[in-house]
Amino acid sequence: MRIVTEPVAASHEDHMLPLINIVLLLMVFFMLMGSVSAPSAFKTDPPESESFQHADTASTGLALASDGRLAWDRELIRMSDLESHARIWKKRHEGEVLRISADAAAEADLLLEIMEGLRAAGIERVNLLARNSEDE
Amino acid sequence: MEISLQPARPTRIPLTSLVDVVFILLFFFMLASKQLDWRAIDVNLGPSASIHAVPAPTRNRTLLVLPSGELRSGSRTLRIEAFRSELSNDTGASGRVILVPARGTAVQVVVDVLDQLKATGIEVRLGRLGEVS
Numbered sequence: 001m002r003i004v005t006e007p008v009a010a011s012h013e014d015h016m017l018p019l020i021n022i023v024l025l026l027m028v029f030f031m032l033m034g035s036v037s038a039p040s041a042f043k044t045d046p047p048e049s050e051s052f053q054h055a056d057t058a059s060t061g062l063a064l065a066s067d068g069r070l071a072w073d074r075e076l077i078r079m080s081d082l083e084s085h086a087r088i089w090k091k092r093h094e095g096e097v098l099r100i101s102a103d104a105a106a107e108a109d110l111l112l113e114i115m116e117g118l119r120a121a122g123i124e125r126v127n128l129l130a131r132n133s134e135d136e
Numbered sequence: 137m138e139i140s141l142q143p144a145r146p147t148r149i150p151l152t153s154l155v156d157v158v159f160i161l162l163f164f165f166m167l168a169s170k171q172l173d174w175r176a177i178d179v180n181l182g183p184s185a186s187i188h189a190v191p192a193p194t195r196n197r198t199l200l201v202l203p204s205g206e207l208r209s210g211s212r213t214l215r216i217e218a219f220r221s222e223l224s225n226d227t228g229a230s231g232r233v234i235l236v237p238a239r240g241t242a243v244q245v246v247v248d249v250l251d252q253l254k255a256t257g258i259e260v261r262l263g264r265l266g267e268v269s
Contacts, residue, residue, distance in 0.1 A: 047248075097178075107242065108237035129174055130175040
């Protein structure tokens with residue numbers, strides 16, 4: 001008795017499996033190592049620092065541009081509206097720490113004025129974002 | 137007798153469309169994600185905090201941070217390294233420094249000074265020009 005089995009034809013797509021594996025690994029790497037956040041109303045270049053604690057993500061609430069423009073999330077605001085925005089934020093994010101992304105070239109006195117406004121709105125702690133200087 | 141076994145046709149997932157989607161996702165994460173190592177400078181704004189109610193200058197070292205990165209204490213202007221060595225020599229220091237950025241001083245300059253002073257372990261507060269006489 002003879003049993004004839006026909007071989008299964010290899011698919012052309014089988015050659016792509018190693019490529020898919022590598023691409024998937026790369027994708028997982030970028031997903032885990034990077035952080036995706038919504039863009040601010042303008043680009044800020046935060047100051048460099050080497051000694052402060054690591055921050056998990058780059059998401060921010062308040063952004064200060066080098067020319068003094070101010071944005072809460074993605075909305076441009078005026079200094080006079082800062083306190084009302086801060087009060088709303090505090091109500092919605094009880095117990096959270098507000099993150100400020102100030103441009104390295106922004107005036108420090110203006111940043112302190114902003115912090116005073118935040119304190120007047122009842123915010124007691126903020127995190128000023130900085131980049132690790134060793135990244136450069 | 138000859139028995140011819142037709143191989144069971146395996147169900148295949150079409151890989152080409154999968155690769156397309158994976159490539160698109162890969163490009164998205166490559167372009168959209170930020171790989172920077174972020175640092176957070178914790179600033180306490182509370183009642184006992186850093187940017188208000190600056191105590192009397194006689195009990196604290198009030199330093200004006202100049203745009204050049206130098207520090208001015210009274211009539212003296214000194215670099216941060218000189219101030220650090222002065223701090224280490226002065227064992228009777230109260231252990232609190234109030235940094236007041238001068239007009240035009242960039243955030244980066246203040247962060248650099250904070251970086252340097254953090255290593256000394258000294259308590260640092262921030263004040264504004266109008267608050268310190």
